[in-house]
Amino acid sequence: MSYRFAGRMGRIPESFLDELFRVSGAPGVITFAGGLPASAYIDVAGIREAACEVFDEMGSKALQYTTTDGYLPLREFIADRYRQRLGLPARPEEIQIVNGSQQCLDLVAKIFLDPGDAVGMERPGYLGAIEAFSLYEPVFHAVPLEEDGPDLAAFASLVRDYAPKFFYGIPNSQNPSGRTYSQDKRRGIAEILDGTDTVFYEDDAFGELFFDGRPRLPVKRYLPEQTVMTGSFSKIVAPGMRIGWIYAPEPILQEFNVAKQAADLHSNFLSQVILHRYLVTHDLDAHVRRVAAVYGERCRLVCDLLDDLMPPGMTHTTPEGGMFMTATLPDGLSSMEVFYEGIKEGVAVLPGVPFYVDGGGEDTIRLNFSAACEEEIVEGMHRLARVVRRLE
Amino acid sequence: MSYRFAGRMGRIPESFLDELFRVSGAPGVITFAGGLPASAYIDVAGIREAACEVFDEMGSKALQYTTTDGYLPLREFIADRYRQRLGLPARPEEIQIVNGSQQCLDLVAKIFLDPGDAVGMERPGYLGAIEAFSLYEPVFHAVPLEEDGPDLAAFASLVRDYAPKFFYGIPNSQNPSGRTYSQDKRRGIAEILDGTDTVFYEDDAFGELFFDGRPRLPVKRYLPEQTVMTGSFSKIVAPGMRIGWIYAPEPILQEFNVAKQAADLHSNFLSQVILHRYLVTHDLDAHVRRVAAVYGERCRLVCDLLDDLMPPGMTHTTPEGGMFMTATLPDGLSSMEVFYEGIKEGVAVLPGVPFYVDGGGEDTIRLNFSAACEEEIVEGMHRLARVVRRLE
Incomplete structure (x- = not known):
């Protein structure tokens, strides 16, 4: 065979x-x-406690099918946290739950990329993203990642010459380099992209984990309608629950929802409700x-x-x-x-x-x-x- | 924008x-x-009990990252059940865990389909499969579903004339029709496909739910190296845990694993271990x-x-x-x-x-x-x- x-x-x-x-x-x-x-x-003890409360109070509802976009109270928690931490005017309708933010790499690529489309990456870039995007057969263009973020001249040339569908970056504590974009670079990126139709894909897996506890303003703040932001509870609560999210403009989310539904209907609902219960009964900060x-x-x-x-x-x-x-x-x-x-x-x-x-x-x-x-x-x-x- | x-x-x-x-x-x-x-x-009570045991005995291990293929004891349980219920010589290496068997629709299409490839479907066919496959831009060919399974003459013509990458069918209590293939039709399908390079995609979401409790032998039994079989705990334990699996020949599983890793690294590990604990401490039959x-x-x-x-x-x-x-x-x-x-x-x-x-x-x-x-x-x-x- x-x-x-x-x-x-x-x-x-x-x-x-x-x-x-x-x-x-x-x-x-x-x-x-x-x-x-x-x-x-x-x-473990906190999550166990949350799980028991969920079984006792929600019963079979916590174990049934749910909607593709995810558990509304969890999406509200995420939106509230964006407002409080970063001053972003996030609404729950702009947020969908996924199986860890890795799933966003697959689904964002799926909704945007035809074979041969240009995609911008940091150099070095996140390996998981390279693997996920590769299956959609794009042409990668890498912009050198300097100590304070992407080389803006190279970034501007890339956007002008190749009009990538999106540029994928990790402005906070990048994987693999650990580098963080300066605020100047973030503003510079927003200025270069403004008026183009290249989307900024802002992977924020590590934004909560600054050693000084001080949040950095995301590119999304400067370019709200053109930025797709993703986040994850894997690094701040537990990776085995596979709960991440996307925060994106509604026209993008609509397409994303179609792709998510086709991919696996919805994310694990039991973990969504346990996680939400944990978040509202424990001090995440x-x-x-x-x-x-x-x-x-x-x-x-x-x-x-x-x-x-x-x-x-x-x-x-x-x-x-x-x-x-x-x-x-x-x-x-x-x-x-x-x-x-x-x-x-x-x-x-x-x-x-x-x-x-x-x-x-x-x-x-x-x-x-x-x-x-x-x-x-x-x-x-x-x-x-x-x-x-x-x-x- | x-x-x-x-x-x-x-x-x-x-x-x-x-x-x-x-x-x-x-x-x-x-x-x-x-x-x-x-x-x-x-x-709910049984799953709650299993969850508490998992937190107490495995601790943080149940909440960490794991391998893409899934929790080995769960894959062993699934393989054992195939051997016992259906006489299939399943080995855990031939099984991978997914987010509900819907995810197999996406990933099997992803590893097999280039735009324009032919895919065989039942008429009527499962809506979720049509949606998932559509995103890979195949050409669908439908074979009428008679009371006892697909029209074999039409099936043979389809395979001969269009050499579909795979034919997708639900031999047991099909969605939407509720029809079940006869054993004659199953053997007939295997005979027609044998020697071709069309794969049979056997979605077995409902095989455990025959009202008479009698298992039906799957097409996989007659055509083992050419059949991809998928199953799910959604209908027999709980859908909110999103745990399904694929059972496929190893060359297919290798590609599937690459696609699964790119899609979301691995399925919810907490639910995998809770489900496994539930299965071995309760009477599933x-x-x-x-x-x-x-x-x-x-x-x-x-x-x-x-x-x-x-x-x-x-x-x-x-x-x-x-x-x-x-x-x-x-x-x-x-x-x-x-x-x-x-x-x-x-x-x-x-x-x-x-x-x-x-x-x-x-x-x-x-x-x-x-x-x-x-x-x-x-x-x-x-x-x-x-x-x-x-x-x-």
């Missing part, structure tokens, strides 16, 4: 990631390769402050150890929030080699190559700093330093 | 369904238009027998009332299981008219038109018999009879 798969299946970049994650999950390996939030800071503080400590520890232990010529970004950073290896070192030698030494990092849609990244690695505890970070960084020094 | 949506968004059939469902949800309306399982037969018996009684009641109350010239199918049947209106009556007049009378049915990819169905309606209780069924059918007799 020969199977006739669709042409798009050949467009997914060769994935060595499954292999990498399998290898990096071996016993005894300290991993900076993944992207898990810290398990110790998931509020206090919880997020606790989590962000821990990630801040872990991030500083990784940065300090990189500075202290690695040979000169190895540099790294210095995130203000989120869960990831990148490091650049000393001249001539290959991240794949560091990966495989690292595994032998009992430490895993993620090679940078798959984050580059147009080649490059051979000398960069992504480091996650949320999952490992301080003790593991210290030991893991010592192992990594031995590997880098040996290969140098 | 003008939004440049993808060409595929124009391919979704004009949906009047949202409007229909909105109208049919009005207070006082008895609805046969939807597709909800009976709320009274969802085991006894629960399913109870549900199927109730649906059997409700189905017979609807059939009897249709026979007793409706004018001659109105006919209906007689399901052996599942949740749906179709009725054909007396000559000249329009299902849309019956719908709108029905709402005024306080009863909702679903017009048949959207189930026909090539026109037709104006004189048919779909009736759900799982959601309304006996008292509502009696009152609802009297209302419907008044409408039909008035319009006749």
Whole structure:
């Protein structure tokens, strides 16, 4: 039997990631390769309590089919939080619930992209987005991500010359680099896009996790009708519930709703009601402050150890929030080699190559700093330093 | 701001369904238009118990990220059940968990269909499948669904003349018709497909819900390497958990896994572990027998009332299981008219038109018999009879 798969299946970049994650999950390996939030800071008791209340008070309603757009009280909570935190005039009708914000990558691409359409990306760009978008067969155009956001001259040229359907960016604590756009860059992006029909896709998975607790104003604030914003409870409550959302202008949401309904009718309703109950009976702000503080400590520890232990010529970004950073290896070192030698030494990092849609990244690695505890970070960084020094 | 949506968004059939469902949800309306399982037969106490055990024993593990293919013990449970119920040599590696089997419609289409590819459908066909497939811009070819399954001569011609990438069918208690393929037709389909490279997509959402409790052997049994089978816990445990699965040959599953990962990383893990705990600590067979018996009684009641109350010239199918049947209106009556007049009378049915990819169905309606209780069924059918007799 020969199977006739669709042409798009050949467009997914060769994935060595499954292999990498399998290898990096071996016993005894300290991993900076993944992207898990810290398990110790998931509020199991609080979520259990919310679940019991939901079963007792809603009964079978919590277990039935529901509407595609999602549980209205949860959408109201999200809209309220946008108003309070960021001063955005969000209404629940502009918000739909999805299976983690990853699903938005698939569905936004689905409603916008015909094969050959231009899509703008950061360089480096988020790997999950590259994979999801690739199945819609676009042509990627990458704009270098500087310390304070995309190179605006390159961004303007891209928009002018290729009129991408959308530009995908993560302005807050980007994955993989950990970089955050300055307010000037955000305004600059809005100015360049204003009057064009290129949409800004603002992935805000990490905006709650600034170590200083200070929210940054999103591009959506400057360009409301042209920005699709997405968010997630995976990083601030629990990823296993797979609850994220899209916040977008209504004409876009209408199409999005059609695609979401065709994709899976609606997101897990039980988790939507449990999560909502949890949110209204617990202090999310206090919880997020606790989590962000821990990630801040872990991030500083990784940065300090990189500075202290690695040979000169190895540099790294210095995130203000989120869960990831990148490091650049000393001249001539290959991240794949560091990966495989690292595994032998009992430490895993993620090679940078798959984050580059147009080649490059051979000398960069992504480091996650949320999952490992301080003790593991210290030991893991010592192992990594031995590997880098040996290969140098 | 003008939004440049993808060409595929124009391919979704004009949906009047949202409007229909909105109208049919009005207070006082008895609805046969939807597709909800009976709320009274969802085991809330059992699922609550399973949830508490999961929180207590697994802790934060139940709330973390997991693998794309799904929770291995749940996949083992599904494989075991296939072996025991249907004698299929299923292995957990051939099974992946999805967000309700609706997600398989999207992802199977995604991995197989290029624009313009041929897809075979039953006539009438399942509306949710038509919507999901449409976004991949195939050319639909419909084979008439006779009382005992597809017209085999038309099926053979379709396969020979158009070599569809796959044929989508629901052999057990089809949606919308309630019809079940005979074993002869199943073998006939397998014989026709054998040696071709057309895949059989066997949607088995209702196979556990035969009123006589007797399982029917699937097409997968006769054509294992060429059949993709999908199943769901929505109809036998609870739809709000959105847990379904695909059971397919490994080369297909590999592509499916890529598409699933890009679509949403993985399905709700909390619900996967709660559901698994529920399944291994409760008697699913006894629960399913109870549900199927109730649906059997409700189905017979609807059939009897249709026979007793409706004018001659109105006919209906007689399901052996599942949740749906179709009725054909007396000559000249329009299902849309019956719908709108029905709402005024306080009863909702679903017009048949959207189930026909090539026109037709104006004189048919779909009736759900799982959601309304006996008292509502009696009152609802009297209302419907008044409408039909008035319009006749």
